Amino acid sequence: MITGTPKPIEEILEMLEPYNNIVVAGCFGCVTVCRVGGDKEVQVLSSTLRLAREAAGKKIEIREVCLERQCDPEYLEPMRPYIEDYQAVLSIACGAGIQFMAEKFGKTPLLPGINTGFLGVTERQGEWTERCQGCGDCVLHLTGGICPVTRCAKSIFHGPCGGSVEGTCEVDKEVKCGWQMIIDRLVSLDQMENYGKLKPYKGWDASRDGGPRRIIREDMV
Amino acid sequence: MLPCTGRIDESLLLKAFENGADGVMVIGCLEGDCHYVNGNIRARARVERVYTILEQINIGPERIRMYNLSAGEGAKFAAFTNEFVDQVQELGPSPINLVRGNGLKKSEQEVQAT
Numbered sequence: 001m002i003t004g005t006p007k008p009i010e011e012i013l014e015m016l017e018p019y020n021n022i023v024v025a026g027c028f029g030c031v032t033v034c035r036v037g038g039d040k041e042v043q044v045l046s047s048t049l050r051l052a053r054e055a056a057g058k059k060i061e062i063r064e065v066c067l068e069r070q071c072d073p074e075y076l077e078p079m080r081p082y083i084e085d086y087q088a089v090l091s092i093a094c095g096a097g098i099q100f101m102a103e104k105f106g107k108t109p110l111l112p113g114i115n116t117g118f119l120g121v122t123e124r125q126g127e128w129t130e131r132c133q134g135c136g137d138c139v140l141h142l143t144g145g146i147c148p149v150t151r152c153a154k155s156i157f158h159g160p161c162g163g164s165v166e167g168t169c170e171v172d173k174e175v176k177c178g179w180q181m182i183i184d185r186l187v188s189l190d191q192m193e194n195y196g197k198l199k200p201y202k203g204w205d206a207s208r209d210g211g212p213r214r215i216i217r218e219d220m221v
Numbered sequence: 222m223l224p225c226t227g228r229i230d231e232s233l234l235l236k237a238f239e240n241g242a243d244g245v246m247v248i249g250c251l252e253g254d255c256h257y258v259n260g261n262i263r264a265r266a267r268v269e270r271v272y273t274i275l276e277q278i279n280i281g282p283e284r285i286r287m288y289n290l291s292a293g294e295g296a297k298f299a300a301f302t303n304e305f306v307d308q309v310q311e312l313g314p315s316p317i318n319l320v321r322g323n324g325l326k327k328s329e330q331e332v333q334a335t
Contacts, residue, residue: 009274009277009278010277040231040232044230044231044232044235044274047232047235047236047238047239048274048277048278050239051235051238051278051280052278052279054317054320054321055278055279055280055315055316055317057320
């Protein structure tokens with residue numbers, strides 16, 4: 001899922017300073033699962049903002065909505081009839097959802113209520129860790145299901161490097177060395193021959209080096 | 222009144238302040254004695270989150286508090302309630318009520334117990 005963290009309330013209040021009539025928009029997708037931008041968070045954030053603004057003597061009217069997804073056009077359309085009745089939208093979806101809404105509703109300022117994080121997994125309630133950087137050329141079949149691009153701080157393809165000490169990475173002793181994990185996993189799978197199949201370098205042409213990417217599935221368009 | 226503090230979430234607690242409460246008292250069953258296993262533990266975590274929110278927006282975190290009591294502790298309930306009401310009266314009306322022009326006397330009547 002796409003993870004995120006709430007922006008500090010002071011930062012949001014500063015963004016909202018010029019406005020007194022807004023929409024707070026959540027998303028039932030990833031941000032609901034990681035408890036940062038779902039229906040419940042819309043309610044809590046809206047109440048918090050109303051209280052803070054009223055206490056400061058500058059009341060704010062808030063319409064609370066939560067869309068099925070903010071990254072699909074059909075779910076944004078129900079907002080069209082009323083969006084121009086509001087001065088701005090504070091979205092607590094991921095950066096993709098916020099941008100898509102901004103594109104669709106060109107006359108309404110879009111404000112981010114969260115900081116979008118990474119593609120990750122839930123370790124336990126309240127803890128998420130990164131697993132994928134969307135490099136566009138997956139090699140997990142050769143690396144025991146552990147991603148060198150994400151789990152290695154340098155994203156190298158010929159690790160471990162000299163910064164790997166007793167299974168931890170030099171960037172942080174709390175971070176496991178991705179390549180040590182890969183080798184340990186290949187040994188336990190009896191697949192060490194895969195280590196030699198890796199390319200000595202990685203082509204990043206499928207990654208972000210060419211700017212924002214686009215997928216066109218000819219069988220679907 | 223809610224049948225279990227496990228149903229309480231942050232938005233309900235904040236709504237009470239929006240509706241003019243000067244203080245909110247949450248009373249759950251004794252820890253380890255929840256009919257639904259951990260409803261009161263979840264409630265405590267949510268109350269603590271609201272505590273942080275109230276602190277951030279200068280409403281005052283001391284305006285919310287959670288207590289744990291059994292149904293047989295009537296005298297303790299009364300003592301805790303009096304203690305909390307005294308605390309809220311000492312704090313005075315919430316900043317929201319001050320802006321709305323609600324006086325102390327009214328706010329004394331509006332201390333809500335859940």
